[in-house]
Amino acid sequence: MTARIIDGKKIAEELKEELKGQVAQLKEKYSLVPGLATVLVGDDPASHVYVNLKIKNCQNLGIASFNYQLKADTSQEELLGLVHKLNSDPAVHGILVQVPLPKQINETEILLAIDPKKDVDGFHPYNLGKMVIGENTFLSCTPGGIQQLLVRSNVKTEGAHVVVVGRSNIVGKPIANILLQKNSMANATVTVCHSRTPNIANFTLQADILIVAIGIAGFITADMVKEGATVIDVGTNRIGTTATGKAKLTGDVAFEEVSQKAGAITPSPGGVGPMTIAMLMANTVKAARLSIGLKP
Numbered sequence: 001m002t003a004r005i006i007d008g009k010k011i012a013e014e015l016k017e018e019l020k021g022q023v024a025q026l027k028e029k030y031s032l033v034p035g036l037a038t039v040l041v042g043d044d045p046a047s048h049v050y051v052n053l054k055i056k057n058c059q060n061l062g063i064a065s066f067n068y069q070l071k072a073d074t075s076q077e078e079l080l081g082l083v084h085k086l087n088s089d090p091a092v093h094g095i096l097v098q099v100p101l102p103k104q105i106n107e108t109e110i111l112l113a114i115d116p117k118k119d120v121d122g123f124h125p126y127n128l129g130k131m132v133i134g135e136n137t138f139l140s141c142t143p144g145g146i147q148q149l150l151v152r153s154n155v156k157t158e159g160a161h162v163v164v165v166g167r168s169n170i171v172g173k174p175i176a177n178i179l180l181q182k183n184s185m186a187n188a189t190v191t192v193c194h195s196r197t198p199n200i201a202n203f204t205l206q207a208d209i210l211i212v213a214i215g216i217a218g219f220i221t222a223d224m225v226k227e228g229a230t231v232i233d234v235g236t237n238r239i240g241t242t243a244t245g246k247a248k249l250t251g252d253v254a255f256e257e258v259s260q261k262a263g264a265i266t267p268s269p270g271g272v273g274p275m276t277i278a279m280l281m282a283n284t285v286k287a288a289r290l291s292i293g294l295k296p
């Protein structure tokens with residue numbers, strides 16, 4: 001059996017087309033242009049790439065982007081000052097402070113300073129709490145994107161046993177909580193595994209839907225996967241460089257062998273990654289809509 005490929009690029013493009021329509025409508029009907037502020041501190045090359053990608057996506061969808069590039073030695077006070085300024089700027093609906101931040105910056109304090117109404121990354125504890133109790137909020141982009149991938153590729157979560165490998169605050173814990181919620185896009189039975197789980201295969205072999213986010217290339221092999229399962233590979237691991245000097249990326253799942261056993265599978269790259277950016281755009285549009293009292 002060869003698995004159906006869940007094409008994250010294609011699904012992300014579909015989602016962005018829908019958002020483009022919503023952005024045009026907001027402009028026409030309400031003279032409202034959704035705005036995303038990106039804040040980059042220092043010169044980490046990977047962070048530059050991510051922020052530029054976000055800016056490009058904003059441009060393509062008609063979302064205004066406000067880009068702040070701060071020196072590596074920016075102080076906590078300066079960065080907090082900028083966050084407060086963006087919190088009170090009505091043209092800014094979403095604020096994204098790119099992490100990692102330099103050592104002198106207290107990341108938690110910065111995160112807590114972002115107005116939860118503009119927290120389009122969905123990392124603020126206020127929004128995480130709302131997510132856990134099942135209230136409408138900004139879902140953090142990667143787990144929100146995984147849920148959309150499942151829904152839009154007709155993978156039924158209701159009644160399914162979802163096994164999540166990895167318990168980070170940005171992927172494992174939130175996706176487990178999202179799929180546990182009592183609604184038709186979730187209603188799963190969820191098991192979470194991590195580095196202290198003995199015999200992980202005992203759990204992964206029970207998964208109807210296996211979601212892997214650990215950061216170890218090729219960790220999940222075919223003998224750890226149930227025949228016909230859906231496998232979502234969040235892992236993005238650098239394993240050298242291509243002939244053109246670009247970083248060569250691969251997932252946490254041994255794609256070739258697992259795709260012979262799974263029913264459906266995301267490639268990595270080309271699966272979850274594109275959805276993460278699309279969800280950031282979706283959250284920005286949502287923040288703009290909520291700012292004028294429209295439904296999300």
Ligand SMILES: NC(=O)c1ccc[n+]([C@@H]2O[C@H](COP(=O)([O-])OP(=O)(O)OC[C@H]3O[C@@H](n4cnc5c(N)ncnc54)[C@H](OP(=O)(O)O)[C@@H]3O)[C@@H](O)[C@H]2O)c1
Nearest residue numbers: 142166167168171194195213214215234235236272273276
């Ligand atoms: N595509 C995207 O948009 C996107 C977004 C975010 C992350 N990612 C990728 O997803 C991967 C995970 O990222 P993350 O930020 O969630 O990672 P993280 O913060 O490093 O967390 C890794 C998790 O994996 C668990 N783990 C590590 N080794 C393990 C093992 N041998 N067996 C079982 N569990 C193990 C850890 O367990 P403990 O908690 O016990 O330490 C931890 O919970 C990375 O490759 C990252 O690049 C991709």
